[in-house]
Amino acid sequence: MKNNTIIVIGGGLAGLAAGCYALLNGYDCTVVEQHHEAGGLAATWTRGDYIIDGGLLHLTGTQPGLAAYDLYRQLGILPRLRLIEPPVLLRVFDESLDRSLDVGRNLDRLAFELKTLSPSDEELINDIAFGSKHIGLIDVQTAEMPFELMGARQKLRRSWSMRSTLRFFTGFYAQPVADILGKLEDQFVRNVLLGLTFPQAPLWHLMLNLSLFSRGQMALLPEGSISLVRLLEERYLSLGGILQTGTRVAGVKTLPLAGGEYEARGVELESGEALEADYLIGALDTHVMTHDLLGGDFLDQPTLARFRDWQLHQPLVMVSLGINRLFSELPPHNLLLLRRPFFVGDKTVDRLHLRLFNYCPSFAPAGKTVVQAWFESDWAYWSTLAQTDRSAYEAEKERMAREVIRRLEYHFPGVVRKVEMTDVATPYTTWRATGNFQGSYRGWLPTPRVAVATVPRTLPGLQHFVTAGHWTVPGGGAPATLLSGRHAVQLVCRRDGRPFTSGAS
Ligand SMILES: Cc1cc2nc3c(=O)[nH]c(=O)nc-3n(C[C@H](O)[C@H](O)[C@H](O)COP(=O)(O)OP(=O)(O)OC[C@H]3O[C@@H](n4cnc5c(N)ncnc54)[C@H](O)[C@@H]3O)c2cc1C
Known part of the structure; x- marks a missing residue:
């Protein structure tokens, strides 16, 4: 075997970025992704004539002045990615006061x-x-x-x-x-x-x-999260990378070294097949990686303390509707403070984020729009329901759609008759699709202490294994996540005695 192969586990933004930098630095690279396509949380899917974006709303660092901008250029995302700079970041509407502010x-x-x-x-x-x-x-x-x-x-x-x-x-x-x-x-x-x-x-x-x-450093993606993923994927493939989708990693192969340490040597796939490599980059959920793939063998006190003490970004319920009308009068991101809250498990939903995809013409047929409402919800409630009473789970999803449509009706009388498509994603959906711990959509919550904390990219006692992804950068988000892919390759290069290059000329 040649001494220059890297396997990246997980084909989300971090995994694809890590793959690009691995190739730029002379490694052969295979990204292994469990889903049938890459992208992870930056996911887009189709329902009938409509396209639903379950991923990022804003991309930050899209102009010179931030490190993210250079990163996007190195990864081939800019200048090709289509972007729109919205004049309004958020419109807040308080239904009880009948007051709004942009x-x-x-x-x-x-x-x-x-x-x-x-x-x-x-x-x-x-x-x-x-x-x-x-x-x-x-x-x-x-x-x-x-x-x-x-x-x-x-x-x-x-x-x-x-x-x-x-x-x-x-x-x-x-x-x-x-x-x-x-x-x-x-x-x-x-x-x-x-x-x-x-x-x-x-x-x-x-x-x-x-x-x-x-300062114009937050842009919308008029072709959706998929456009970002496609450009990254294209860059990775054009550099000669292998992307193995529909392939779930079930375990990491390790070899004992002298002195009680271990070295990662490859992965075992769910299919029973094994893939060998000189280095592994774990660009997936941190809990799946440490507990399932590594069997809890390389967990140290600081890692356990993070799971115990740090909070997660609460998972979301996301109701997407295909509506037979335009909403050109509204900005893309709105926050409704509800006159009539509704209840989900033990939680009160008294505010709804509304994302109007009126800036994404390809998401809906002419004259129609995708409207998405989201709110934070409780992981335990949804996962218990999904695993113990499937029909109650489905019924609850339908109720979520009805609750949202009722709130929209208040603002847009008659809209109830114009809803042509309904799609409800719960915290359980997010977990099932991406493996993210308790359905979290951005990893660790950036509390004052955590926002400035660092998460080590290596595991104690395990050589040739580096981590990437939003669980390694508290607060998550696309720029930090992409950069974590580069950091992972920088660590591999250092371990391998190679000078790192970002590929920038
Ligand atoms: C609704 C929503 C809104 C957001 N808004 C923004 C925003 O406005 N701005 C912003 O910057 N960010 C935003 N984010 C966050 C951003 O999208 C994420 O932080 C980022 O996509 C995380 O990428 P990742 O590669 O670290 O993780 P993931 O996307 O979770 O990728 C991990 C990948 O690993 C795969 N995997 C897991 N287990 C295995 C296994 N055993 N074998 C093989 N593959 C496996 C998963 O399928 C997944 O594809 C948002 C996210 C969501 C969901």
């Missing part, structure tokens, strides 16, 4: 409108607006090299490059969004700002979102 690019205007709505909250709104304007463009979780390879000089250079903005990552700005926004007197203003991030995230996370959007 979050646009101009942060002064946003601050002005919020202060007009709630003069008594002026001081706090000013603080948030100031932070959002001055935090600048920061590459969170997208350092040029994995922290394992950073020497004192690189760490110093990184801190130095962030010196003018470091103050926004401590103190007031590092407190959880919910705690800070809880001080606002006006509930609508609070809900507008809450709609821009996760309540458990640090305040700087919200500010960074506003900063990125106001």
Whole structure:
């Protein structure tokens, strides 16, 4: 066997990116994906005449100024990927107050409108607006090299490059969004700002979102998540990579080394076949990888502590509807604060995110639109239902669709008769399709502590095995996930004594 093969387990964004960098660095590479096509969570599927996008809404770092931009160019995503820069990031509509507000690019205007709505909250709104304007463009979780390879000089250079903005990552700005926004007197203003991030995230996370959007660094994909996946896949295949889809890895082959350590030597497939390699990159769910594929043999205390102490991005229920009408008057992303909440298990659903695919003409026949509503839901509720009472599970999915259509009817009278297609994905669907732990769609939740934490890319006692994917970069998201693929190959190259190249000329 030649001494230069890498097998990547998982053909999501991280796995495909890792595959590209492996090939650019002279390795032979096979990406093994359980699903019949690559993409993982960045998934798109067809229902009749409609296309449903179950993946990312915004791609960040689409302009020069962020490391993500260079990464997209190295991976062949830019300049070919079609992008749209929306004028509105989010429209929040409060049904009880009959009040709405658009979050646009101009942060002064946003601050002005919020202060007009709630003069008594002026001081706090000013603080948030100031932070959002001055935090600048920061590459969170997208350092040029994995922290394992950073020497004192690189760490110093990184801190130095962030010196003018470091103050926004401590103190007031590092407190959880919910705690800070809880001080606002006006509930609508609070809900507008809450709609821009996760309540458990640090305040700087919200500010960074506003900063990125106001600087044109957040774009929509008018051809859907699939367009991103296709370009990555094309790049990988054109570099000579092998993509083996419909192939589930059931285990990792290891060989004992002297001193009690092990070396990964290949994978065992569910079919019973075995594939050998010099290095493995695990670009899949961290729980499946450590518990199922490695049988729990390489779990250390820090890994167990992460599973015990860190929170997950809560999984989503996603109701997609094919509707026989246009919604050109609405921005692509809306948040409805519901007048009449509904209940799912023990949880109250009092807000719905509404994604209008009016910017994706190919997703629906002429004159029609895909509308998608999503909300966070409970993993245990859906998984128990799916595994113990299939017909109750299906009935509950149908109820979700009815609840959403009823809320839409309030805004668009008559819409109920125009719904031609219904598709409901639950946390259980996400888990079944991608294996992500408890159906999480972005890995670890970026709480103030976790958002700046690092996850080691190697496992204790296991040589020639490196990890990638959103579970290695708290907060997840496409840029950090793609970069984790590059980091994995950088670690392999270092272990192999090869200089790493990103392929950029
Ligand atoms: C609804 C939604 C909205 C989002 N919005 C955004 C957004 O606006 N911006 C943003 O940047 N990000 C967003 N994200 C997050 C982003 O899409 C993910 O963080 C990213 O796609 C994760 O990629 P990954 O490769 O790490 O993991 P995955 O996509 O989970 O890929 C892992 C792959 O491994 C495969 N696999 C698992 N087990 C095995 C096995 N045993 N054998 C073989 N293959 C296996 C899976 O099938 C999967 O294809 C969103 C995600 C969702 C779902």
